[in-house]
Amino acid sequence: MSYQFITRADLPTQYGDFDIHVFENEQGQEHVMLTVGLPLVEHQDIKNNPELPPIPLVRIHSECLTGDAFASLKCDCGPQLQTTMQRIQEYGCGALLYLRQEGRGIGLTNKIRAYALQDQGHDTLEANLLLGLPADARVYDMCRPMLAHVGVNKVRLLTNNPAKVDYLTNLGIEVVDRVPLVVGVNALNSAYLSTKRDKMGHIIDSDLTVDFKP
Template sequence: MSYQFITSATLPTRHGEFDIHVFENQDGQEHVMLTVGLPKVALEAKKVPSTDSSTTKSSQDAIPLVRIHSECLTGDAFGSLKCDCGPQLDSAMQAIQKTGCGAILYLRQEGRGIGLTNKIRAYALQDQGHDTLDANLMLGLPADARVYDMCKPMLAHVDVNEVRLITNNPDKVAYLKEHGINVVERVPSVVGVNDINADYLATKRDRMGHLLDQEIYTAAHLNK
């Protein structure tokens, strides 16, 4: 599937100012990228030599900090405690503003790609005691229907081919690497843990392979 850049503008937010870029695929689906310090800083990073430890650190710091974030209306907009999506988005925006170099790739694939209506149907099954993975399967849907084919053209738009990726999901790391984007560091994101989403996070860790073990065991809500 092909993707094309449509337009961009500045976007002041409570976390700071971003540039917002809109992309569209051949079916008219829109995806958004928020950036800070790109492409200028990304291009400068390629020029930094790495002959000693201090210079290597400088080069590492210049590599864009990137978060691939799939749309979550309930978490991002309504502050749902069923997931950790809203806090992850806020944390990534804050971190990118702090470093001054990075991007949020906001992908329009609600509910791990199953859509909003099916996501709420899955919520209803979760209310009956089923975990997030089994709820999808009981509806005849995949556990995770997300795709990341739009990430490379979005990053290419700002001349980025090397990233520090904010994620707990090894699939995102693998996809970028398979498509020629060098992931020099995986930056964990363990935020928004609460009593309501503890089982949800444990399912992602135990059944979906998310890399939460080392970090998540420090959260008291999951030590049960």
């Protein structure tokens, strides 16, 4: 699977200023990376350790139209995206890899079909399997060339999913720290998060404290 860099530009946001980089794979699928403080500058001023070049704070975030754009309460994707942007800005060095693989890789239409099955009482894993789809069809091969473009081969990874640590490690990227990202818990997605914890191996506190009740 091959990827090529297309272009970059400045992206001012409510969280701060990012560099936005666009990549394209051989199928014409576009992936985006937001960066702050990359490529690394030796002895860059970073509040956690001003004497050494920092290890970038990185998140791999798969596209979720319903959560990222429409603020769906069925998942935690929107709050994870927003919190990641905020934390990378606060840290001063990092990257958000926004991968275009909706619905854990099954696509938007199948994701909404799975939502309909969840409305009938099935959990997120059962819904995918009932549709004859894999529990998780995402791939992460694109992460290596995207990170290499800004000179990154060592990261602090924002994730609750230990499989992402394994994926990056197998790609030759050193994960020096897994940083938890449990945010946006509400009364409508707590069961979804429990399924990810109990059936899909995500590391999430057993006590899922609801942040708010819609």
